[in-house]
Amino acid sequence: MGAGALMRRAARIACAFAALALAGCASEVQFHRWPAETPADNNKADIARMQGVQAAAAASSKPVAPAPEQAASAAEPAAQPVTPDDAPSLLTYDPWGRLNRFTYRFNTRFDEAIFLPVANGYRRLVPSPLRAGVHNFFANLTEIDSTINYTLQGRLHRSVRSLGRFVINTTLGIGGLFDVADKLVHLPYEPTGFGTTLAKWGMHPGPYLVIPLYGPSTFREGVGLGVDYVTLYEINLADLYRGDQSWGLGVANAVDQRANIDFRYYSTGSPFEYETIRFLIVRKQLIEDAGLHKSKPLPKSNPEEPAGK
Amino acid sequence: MRLLATFALIAYCSSSFAEPAPLQLPPAPGPATGLADSAALRATVFGTPPQDIAPLPESVPMLEMDLALPWRRPVPQIFWFDKRLRVWFSAQKKPAPLAIIISGTGSDANTSKLSVLRAVLYGAGYHVLTMPSPTFPGFIVSASTTGVAGDFMQDGQDLYAALGEVVAHLPRKTQITDVHILGYSLGGANAAIVKSIDAAEHKLHIHRAVMINPPVSLFATIGRLDKLYAVSLGNGDAGIERFYQQLYAALANAYRASGRVELDEDFLLGAAAAVLKTDAQFSAAIALSFRIALSNVFLAGDMYSGAGVVIDPAHPPKVGDSLEETARVLRSKTFAEYFTRIFAPYYIKRRPNGTVDSLIAQNRLEIIGDQLRSDADYYCLTNSDDLILDKAELAWLKKTLDTRIAVYDHGGHLGNLGDRQQAADLLAMLDGRWERAH
Numbered sequence: 001m002g003a004g005a006l007m008r009r010a011a012r013i014a015c016a017f018a019a020l021a022l023a024g025c026a027s028e029v030q031f032h033r034w035p036a037e038t039p040a041d042n043n044k045a046d047i048a049r050m051q052g053v054q055a056a057a058a059a060s061s062k063p064v065a066p067a068p069e070q071a072a073s074a075a076e077p078a079a080q081p082v083t084p085d086d087a088p089s090l091l092t093y094d095p096w097g098r099l100n101r102f103t104y105r106f107n108t109r110f111d112e113a114i115f116l117p118v119a120n121g122y123r124r125l126v127p128s129p130l131r132a133g134v135h136n137f138f139a140n141l142t143e144i145d146s147t148i149n150y151t152l153q154g155r156l157h158r159s160v161r162s163l164g165r166f167v168i169n170t171t172l173g174i175g176g177l178f179d180v181a182d183k184l185v186h187l188p189y190e191p192t193g194f195g196t197t198l199a200k201w202g203m204h205p206g207p208y209l210v211i212p213l214y215g216p217s218t219f220r221e222g223v224g225l226g227v228d229y230v231t232l233y234e235i236n237l238a239d240l241y242r243g244d245q246s247w248g249l250g251v252a253n254a255v256d257q258r259a260n261i262d263f264r265y266y267s268t269g270s271p272f273e274y275e276t277i278r279f280l281i282v283r284k285q286l287i288e289d290a291g292l293h294k295s296k297p298l299p300k301s302n303p304e305e306p307a308g309k
Numbered sequence: 310m311r312l313l314a315t316f317a318l319i320a321y322c323s324s325s326f327a328e329p330a331p332l333q334l335p336p337a338p339g340p341a342t343g344l345a346d347s348a349a350l351r352a353t354v355f356g357t358p359p360q361d362i363a364p365l366p367e368s369v370p371m372l373e374m375d376l377a378l379p380w381r382r383p384v385p386q387i388f389w390f391d392k393r394l395r396v397w398f399s400a401q402k403k404p405a406p407l408a409i410i411i412s413g414t415g416s417d418a419n420t421s422k423l424s425v426l427r428a429v430l431y432g433a434g435y436h437v438l439t440m441p442s443p444t445f446p447g448f449i450v451s452a453s454t455t456g457v458a459g460d461f462m463q464d465g466q467d468l469y470a471a472l473g474e475v476v477a478h479l480p481r482k483t484q485i486t487d488v489h490i491l492g493y494s495l496g497g498a499n500a501a502i503v504k505s506i507d508a509a510e511h512k513l514h515i516h517r518a519v520m521i522n523p524p525v526s527l528f529a530t531i532g533r534l535d536k537l538y539a540v541s542l543g544n545g546d547a548g549i550e551r552f553y554q555q556l557y558a559a560l561a562n563a564y565r566a567s568g569r570v571e572l573d574e575d576f577l578l579g580a581a582a583a584v585l586k587t588d589a590q591f592s593a594a595i596a597l598s599f600r601i602a603l604s605n606v607f608l609a610g611d612m613y614s615g616a617g618v619v620i621d622p623a624h625p626p627k628v629g630d631s632l633e634e635t636a637r638v639l640r641s642k643t644f645a646e647y648f649t650r651i652f653a654p655y656y657i658k659r660r661p662n663g664t665v666d667s668l669i670a671q672n673r674l675e676i677i678g679d680q681l682r683s684d685a686d687y688y689c690l691t692n693s694d695d696l697i698l699d700k701a702e703l704a705w706l707k708k709t710l711d712t713r714i715a716v717y718d719h720g721g722h723l724g725n726l727g728d729r730q731q732a733a734d735l736l737a738m739l740d741g742r743w744e745r746a747h
Contacts, residue, residue: 040364274632287572290564
């Protein structure tokens with residue numbers, strides 16, 4: 001089947017979903033079946049996580065040999081701890097606010113009508129081991145981009161790790177379906193992208209940006225996402241990104257990503273949700289930036305200057 | 310931006326001048342909660358440790374129901390996403406009793422606390438229906454007949470009407486053998502009041518009601534929360550800014566030290582201990598979470614009642630307008646201010662002989678005191694160190710419910726929700742086994 005035929009089929013499916021969603025809008029009661037909750041497993045995971053946190057806290061109280069990358073950076077002058085006065089303003093830089101709010105609303109409607117029902121259907125109908133395989137497969141493809149970007153960031157140790165993960169998972173992990181690198185040799189998945197490379201090179205997050213279909217981000221991360229995609233498209237591993245199957249794979253990738261994000265637009269019920277998410281996303285990026293530049297003092301904060309500018 | 314801020318300030322000041330004689334809320338009775346004891350504060354923030362949670366089932370089905378209620382009031386533009394009441398239903402495959410759970414202050418029908426209660430009850434063989442708090446914006450917009458949330462009886466009636474619609478639209482094959490209601494925090498009081506309304510109207514045939522960590526006097530409780538906020542964060546914007554700056558610095562330092570490449574949930578969980586250290590910070594976190602809930606209730610109440618405290622009724626904000634300034638103004642608004650400037654003026658006008666004192670009295674559990682005393686189907690689970698109660702209120706609960714209350718020594722506010730003992734007691738109460746054992 002050609003790419004055109006696939007696209008037409010995808011468009012027809014999307015129209016059917018939209019029609020169904022619109023038909024539902026008028027009715028008095030709408031029912032949405034969600035994947036079943038798994039409280040026993042969730043509780044087990046919470047306990048394991050709590051034990052992990054406690055073990056890490058106990059370990060951090062003892063002096064340990066620094067990780068190779070940290071050892072390398074030990075030569076740099078010691079980092080000044082971040083003080084409360086370094087915190088950015090409570091305001092957030094959002095010169096494209098009106099457009100962003102429009103996009104946020106569009107994303108909400110799209111998510112409720114199409115994206116979320118499809119992701120929920122996928123979670124309900126596809127058994128969890130199969131979903132894990134799909135997730136690992138797409139995660140493995142991003143290792144190529146991570147390898148390149150860790151190199152560009154000058155974090156060669158991590159670059160080699162990403163490459164190692166890619167080689168191990170592609171071979172032993174049968175094309176990336178199994179994350180054996182994490183399970184067997186304890187190399188966890190730690191992706192990076194061009195957005196982080198730009199941050200490492202000193203670029204500020206820039207204006208807050210809500211990306212259509214993707215969600216809340218910043219200008220820098222938006223550029224990063226675009227470059228990441230172009231990189232993978234140009235490399236075109238096994239013709240996955242340009243071949244006939246590329247549309248189907250793109251949709252599967254999107255559904256897999258959505259199914260793994262525990263977020264629902266306006267579940268807060270609050271008209272301030274836009275402001276809240278914007279606040280959190282930009283602070284998250286600024287803290288991650290502070291982590292990238294350990295030895296650099298943070299820029300002096302000014303309560304009048306919106307964060308991210 | 311500064312221009313907008315100036316306008317908002319002028320509008321705010323002029324609206325305060327326009328008000329003739331501001332109503333006053335008397336100080337909360339009882340000792341100042343101030344900083345509650347350290348263990349209670351930590352339990353309240355961290356919740357039940359996962360290893361203490363009661364045994365839970367492997368799987369709980371989840372059906373979301375979104376209802377358009379016929380009595381919904383015109384929806385302000387900025388609440389466009391809240392038009393439908395969203396509730397969750399988990400059905401057993403066989404005939405079973407229905408447990409209705411009401412969420413806590415400002416919360417929706419699918420919180421992590423509700424997930425625990427839902428799992429406990431579903432595992433014990435109940436159909437489970439979870440409802441949002443009547444103070445959740447999604448409820449205020451879709452189901453409230455006034456838009457001014459927080460009144461025990463009014464919220465109870467709105468909840469009762471909404472429940473009638475929800476139960477009537479449950480999937481047809483659901484077979485219900487009995488109906489019980491419970492709730493946590495404010496939802497506990499809501500649940501008991503709904504049962505008392507049902508005792509007169511007989512539409513739902515609610516059998517037993519369990520209140521988990523309920524308030525006894527709403528206005529004493531909100532007075533305590535204002536006090537907790539004032540003690541830990543001070544008044545106005547400076548305290549909250551300082552708290553934010555402290556959190557930011559602590560998180561940034563913990564992140565730098567962690568060597569991670571992303572600030573994710575695992576990191577936050579591990580960093581919580583590094584970020585919140587002092588009692589004042591724990592108190593601030595609790596006070597702030599209630600304040601965030603208040604800002605939505607305040608905004609909705611202001612718009613629906615047309616009080617004009619933060620929103621000019623002639624020029625309501627539209628979809629796409631920035632709400633940053635409104636959020637900033639609301640940050641420093643107290644529960645007391647909601648009461649005196651929006652709630653009391655609204656209800657005093659609509660209730661014969663309404664006064665501040667009568668409103669305070671109408672928002673005590675004592676309004677259903679006779680039922681609580683004489684009807685053996687009301688129960689309560691609470692903690693002796695719950696920071697929303699004082700000693701006198703706890704004594705009132707014990708005296709009123711006699712043997713139908715379990716009081717645990719520790720847990721603060723909801724910090725032992727779903728632990729083994731509490732879950733076992735909850736099930737004994739709902740099953741009617743409690744009285745025989747006590």
